[in-house]
Amino acid sequence: MSKVIKLKKGFDIQIKGEPVNNLEHISKPETFAIKPSDFHGLIPKLTVKVGDKVKAGTPLFFDKYQPEVQYVSPVSGEVAAINRGERRVILEVVVKAERENISEEFLKENPQNLSSDAIRAELLKSGLWPAIKSRPFGIVARPTDQPKAIFISGFDSSPLAPDYEFVFKDEAIAWQTGINALIKLTTGKVHLGLYAKKENKIFSQTKDVDITLFNGAHPAGNVGIQIHAVSPINKGDIVWTVQPQDVIMIGRLFLTGKYDSSRIIALVGSEVKEPKYIQFWLGGSLSGLLKGRLTKENIRIISGNVLTGTAVETTGFLGFYNNMVSVIPEGNYYEMFGWALPGFGKFSPSRTFFSWLWSKKKKYILDSNTHGEERAFVLSDEYDRVLPMDILPVYLLKAILANDIDSMEQLGIYEVIEEDLALCEYICTSKIKVQSVLRKGINSMIKELG
Numbered sequence: 001m002s003k004v005i006k007l008k009k010g011f012d013i014q015i016k017g018e019p020v021n022n023l024e025h026i027s028k029p030e031t032f033a034i035k036p037s038d039f040h041g042l043i044p045k046l047t048v049k050v051g052d053k054v055k056a057g058t059p060l061f062f063d064k065y066q067p068e069v070q071y072v073s074p075v076s077g078e079v080a081a082i083n084r085g086e087r088r089v090i091l092e093v094v095v096k097a098e099r100e101n102i103s104e105e106f107l108k109e110n111p112q113n114l115s116s117d118a119i120r121a122e123l124l125k126s127g128l129w130p131a132i133k134s135r136p137f138g139i140v141a142r143p144t145d146q147p148k149a150i151f152i153s154g155f156d157s158s159p160l161a162p163d164y165e166f167v168f169k170d171e172a173i174a175w176q177t178g179i180n181a182l183i184k185l186t187t188g189k190v191h192l193g194l195y196a197k198k199e200n201k202i203f204s205q206t207k208d209v210d211i212t213l214f215n216g217a218h219p220a221g222n223v224g225i226q227i228h229a230v231s232p233i234n235k236g237d238i239v240w241t242v243q244p245q246d247v248i249m250i251g252r253l254f255l256t257g258k259y260d261s262s263r264i265i266a267l268v269g270s271e272v273k274e275p276k277y278i279q280f281w282l283g284g285s286l287s288g289l290l291k292g293r294l295t296k297e298n299i300r301i302i303s304g305n306v307l308t309g310t311a312v313e314t315t316g317f318l319g320f321y322n323n324m325v326s327v328i329p330e331g332n333y334y335e336m337f338g339w340a341l342p343g344f345g346k347f348s349p350s351r352t353f354f355s356w357l358w359s360k361k362k363k364y365i366l367d368s369n370t371h372g373e374e375r376a377f378v379l380s381d382e383y384d385r386v387l388p389m390d391i392l393p394v395y396l397l398k399a400i401l402a403n404d405i406d407s408m409e410q411l412g413i414y415e416v417i418e419e420d421l422a423l424c425e426y427i428c429t430s431k432i433k434v435q436s437v438l439r440k441g442i443n444s445m446i447k448e449l450g
Contacts, residue, residue: 002194002211002212002213003212003213004196004212004213004214004215005212005213005214005215005229005230006196006214006215006216007214007215007216007217007220007225007229007388008216008388009216009217009384009385009386009387009388010157010216010217010218010219010220010386010388010423011217011218011349011385011386011423011427012157012159012217012218013159013218013306013307013347013349013366013426014347014362014363014364015159015160015269015270015306015328015347015363015364015365015366016269016270016363016364016365016366017160017268017269017270017271017272017275017326017327017328018160018268018275018363019160019162019163019266019267019268019275019276019277020274020275020276021163021166021277022276022277023166023264023276023277023278023279024276024277024278024279025278025279026278026279026280026288026289027288028075028097028101028281028284029097029281029284029285029286029287029288029289030096030097030285030288031080031094031095031096031097031285031317032073032074032075032077032094032095032097032281032282032283032284032285032317033092033093033094033095033283033285033317034060034061034071034072034073034074034092034093034095034283034320035091035092035283035317035319035320036061036071036090036091036092037091038319038320038321039063039071039130039139039140039320040137040138040139040140040439040442041139041140041443041446042063042071042140043063043064043065044061044062044063044064044071044090045061045062045063045064045067046060046061046082046090046093047059047060047061047062047070048060048061048079048093049079049082050079050080050081050082051078051079052078052079053077053078054073054076054077054078054079054095055073055076055102055103055104056072056073056074056075056076056101056102056103056104056258056259056260056261057072057073057103057104057106057126057127057258057259058072058073058076058104059071059072059073059127060072060073060079060093060095061090061093063140066140066142066143068124068143069124069129069130069140069143070124070125070127070129071127071130072126072127072259073095074095074259074261074281074282074283074284075095075097075098075101075261075281076097076098076100076101076102076103077095077096077097077098078095078096078098079093079094079095079096080094080095080096081093081094082094092317103258103259103260104126104258104259105257105258106122106125106126106253106257106258106259107122107254107257108254108255108256108257109254110177110180110254111177111180111181111183111184111254112180112184114181114184115184116184116185119181119184119185120143120185122253122254123181123250123253124143126253126259127259128246128249128250128253128259129141129143130320131242131243131246131249131250132185132240132241132242132246133240133241133242134147134238134239134240134241135224135227135233135238135239135240135241135414135415135417136233136237136413136414136415136442136445137414137417137442137445137446138417138418138442139446141240145238145240146186146187146238147185147186147188147238147239147240148186148188148231148237148238148239149186149188149189149190149191149231149239149240150182150185150186150188150189150190150191150239150240150241150242151190151191151193151223151226151227151230151239151240151241152182152190152191152192152193152209152223152241152242152243152244152247153193153221153222153223153226153241153243153244154192154193154194154195154200154203154244155193155194155195155198155200155214155221156221156323157195157217157218157219157220157221157222158218158219158221158305158306158307158308159218159305159306159307159326160266160268160269160275160305160306160324160326161221161266161305161324162264162265162266162277162323162324164200164203164244165198165200165201165202165203166277167245167264167266167277167323168200168202168203168244168248169202171202171248171251172202172205173251173255174248174251174252174255175202175203175206175244175247175248175251176206176207176251177250177251177252177254177255178246178247178248178249178250178251178252178254179206179207179208179209179247179251180208181250181251181254182242182247182250183208183209185240186240189209189210190208190209190210191209191210191211191212191226191227191230191231192206192209192210192211192212193211193212193213193214193221193223193226193230194211194212194213194214195213195214195215195220195221196213196214196215197215203244212226212229212230214226214229216388218423219386219387219388219419219420219422219423220388222419222420223241224415224416224417224419224420225388225389225420227239227241227415228388228389228390228415229388232415233414233415234414235409235414237414243321243323245263245323246321248263249261249263261281261282261283262279262280262281262282263280263281263282263323264277264278264279264280264323265277265278265280265318265322265323265324265325266278266323266324266325267289267290267293267324267325267327268324268325268326268327269302269306269326269327269328270295270327270328270329270365270366271294271295271296271299271327271328271329272293272294272295272327273293273294273295274293280318281318282318282320283317283318283320284317284318285315285316285317286301286303286312286314286315286316286317286318286325287314287315289325290314290325290327294327296329298329298330298332299327299328299329299330300327300328300329300330300331300367300368301313301314301316301325301326301327302325302326302327302328303316303317303318303319303322303325304319304321304322304324304325304326305324305326306326306328306366307419307422307423307425307426308418308419308422308435309322309324309326328365328366328367328368329365329367329368330367330368331367331368331369331370332368332369333369346364347362347364347366349386349426349427370431372429372431373431374430374431374432374433375430375431376430377394377397377398377401377430377432378429378430379394380394380429382424382427382428382429383421383424383427383428385427386423386424386427387420387421387423387424389412389415389416389420390412391411391412391415391416392411392412393421393424393434395407395411396408396411396412396413396416396441397432397434397437397438397441399411399441400413400437400438400440400441400444401437403444405444405445405448408441408444408445409445413438413441413442413445416438417438417439417442418435418438418439421434421435421438422434422435
């Protein structure tokens, strides 16, 4: 019988725009892009130039410090642009897709018949290795590392998150095949976290994994929270994490011998006319996806969820690790004396407004307005109320701001990345940019440790 862990801390944001269980198939986008900024710490070195022909799985660039880790084209076509920013930093490599998608040829074999070295080699060659992230620090895993365990969260508790049972209902074989490959990459266990209140029939029948059930509000679905509850990370420990969508991609690779970047995403948010699930592709242009589906123009489009996603234009692209696109109103307005009004129609995580009396039942239209600007960092217990981890987040952030490496270690920086503290940023009365501060501290730790 699976162990059940009840998390008492956390908070669910009541926001309008949940997807209905309806899948729509759309035409493949004309352009795709892979963005180095999706991968923390990556310094890309190009392997293509504008005009080059590529297939799905053809390397576009590699990591300067880990040249064996390739970042590949999601589709076949022609390299249309290499967009650069300040100091000629590569922002994205854009591929114009062909009508017929052709993949590079990779090994088609049951992972159970392969050695761990063979599986690593195939994941590196195919460009699927970046799907494996390493904790601490949430960076692309080093192929030479030996993780003590691999963790997968089988549910997403973030606002408007997709229903994994619906998304993966036809992927049972690819799922188990991907799991079989990951099992070979660690001498420890593969841990699968599932939601205790709703059974996922595909995930609950997964073979050869250690299943733990979690009960609680967001961030219960965050893999970092699950690692902390099951096997906390200490100095020197290495744990790998993989998202369910990427487990499916790994499974397809070994089942077909081809790189398949298709995935089901959720188009959600209060400014989407019909929130639903859509068959899409990794790195695909959002322009065709969004055309005719939005309610108005003054909006914020987010690749990912509203807490941790990246704001993009309508001409932007789906991020490498994203399985949803969220659309909410832009918050570019000022509200005079908003703090002094009773706020009957406003949502608040605290009891600031009278709406707290019915806020758990009602869904709200929430925008991107922060309702204030950054101010003095005040000590309170507001972070502790939403973070189900045995760390002191305020003191950790203060240690980061002071660049106190020893204190950062002692206060738990090895256990968290941005998504784990995203709720802290959402409820922060001081409007501290918690996620960017945390990443600054993580970068300092990586530099310190070499």
